[in-house]
Amino acid sequence: MAGFGPALPWPHRGDLWRASLGAALGLLACALMVLIWPAEAGLYLVAPLGATAVLVFCVPNAPLAQPWSALIGNMISAALALVVLWLTPAGPWQPALAVGGAIAMMMLTRSLHPPGGAVALLTVLAPEAALGAGPLYVLMPIGLSTAILVLAGVVFHRFSGRVYPFRLPPPPASAPAEAQPRLGLGTEELEALLDEFHQSANLGVADLGRILAAAEREAAEHRFDGTRCAEIMTRTPLRVTPEARLRDVARMMRDHGIKSLPVVGADGVAQGLVQQADLIDGLTRQRGMGPMRPAALQSRLNAGRIMRPVPVSVPQDWPVGRVLNRMAEGDVQSVLLTDAAGRLSGILTRSDILALLLRGAGARPETGASGPSRGA
Known part of the structure; x- marks a missing residue:
């Protein structure tokens, strides 16, 4: 009944x-x-x-x-x-x-x-x-x-406050990647899901996409027990200014055993990222400045000339699970974290997330043949 x-x-x-x-x-x-x-x-x-x-x-x-x-x-x-x-x-x-x-x-x-x-x-x-x-x-x-x-x-x-007729417009080309739904599913795939479950007449493709995106965000909140990036990030990471010479960038990478450095302006906002490959390329290629010897080229180039755009930059209060999705989708090694004013506040690497996973695994009880132990 x-x-x-x-x-x-x-x-x-x-x-x-x-x-x-x-x-x-x-x-x-x-x-x-x-x-x-x-x-x-x-x-x-x-x-x-x-x-x-x-x-x-x-x-x-x-x-x-x-x-x-x-x-x-x-x-x-x-x-x-x-x-x-x-x-x-x-x-x-x-x-x-x-x-x-x-x-x-x-x-x-x-x-x-x-x-x-x-x-x-x-x-x-x-x-x-x-x-x-x-x-x-x-x-x-x-x-x-x-x-x-x-x-x-x-x-x-x-x-x-409602939208009618309801159609979800495509995101503008200038919209930041983190502001767009990242489902990995296209319109045709969403339509196929609705058709498979016989829901095409009850639910639109746009609504299904919004629901799945919201579910993904909610799942990310629960993943890692709600741990936020600010809790495990490396605070005040090493950084260079756009005017930093390449020899200084190379020295910092060598002395600290790191593979990338954020480039930060005077306002504290990250402008780009210099990786080892960028540094090597800047020292060995002329970059359109004419036939110059490496020593002369080194004095002309700086971090701002060879940096690449920041691959991923997110607020520091994001849940780790949500950032992990971004890193997996773009094969990103590190994520720059920002405070409420948009200034660089820390960096999160795959090593930080791996340490969190290992810490969580160590905290979980081991299960043997008789199953997990239970309290009286």
Whole structure:
């Protein structure tokens, strides 16, 4: 019997008022348009608009509620019902043919909209208005009244904080990598997942991507018991200025046994990273400055000329698990960490994460043939 109980969670207070107020205003707009429109034009309210209002204002992200589904779904259902009225004699088969045919046509046109089935049923149960108007019935009242309701939804949701029509725009090319979802899944793969679990009509690709990204972030919070980068990072790491000479950079790497050095400006913000390969390349290649001997070239080049962009720079309060994903995806050896002002505050290397993993493994109880020990 549990399957017959409520399947939906309790609504948030904001969603409750947003949905009910939006539906009321949307249908009010339709009713006012009916009053303003000339009576002979044949514009009037139809009952299925109430169901369309539920979708548009309660679940504006759902594929079933999008403008194409609402407008085309209702109109094509009305058209199919008219064809049934014209081609078949009156009888109990007309409602079945109208609703079944409407569903098929909505699916074929990718405009599945549950109120469309109600439009088809209403048309064959009360055929006088539809037969009197003829083909114009599809446009007036079905098409126009649905369009008014959809337009009301677009306007209302601009002020309600929801997005309608819902489409997730591609991230701008200038957006930082850490600000973009990093799922490793493309649109086609997300669509395949929805199709595999038969959820294409209930959930859009954009919503699925957002949910998976949020789940990834949540999982990262729990990984490593919520350890933050600031807890294990190397604070005040060695650094050089953009004006540092290459011989000084090489000396620091040799004396401290390190393979890379962050390049930091006077404001404390990391500008780049010098790795051993960059240093060797800077000392052996002319970099477009003409035929010069290595000694002369060494005096002209500095860290700012040979540094590479910072591969990964993240806030120091990020969870380690989330940073580990970035390092694995880009094959990054180290991550620069910043404080709230964007200044370099530390560095996190793969060795730091390995030490954390080993520390966690040492803290876990060993399991033998009899299983882990338990307290009394």
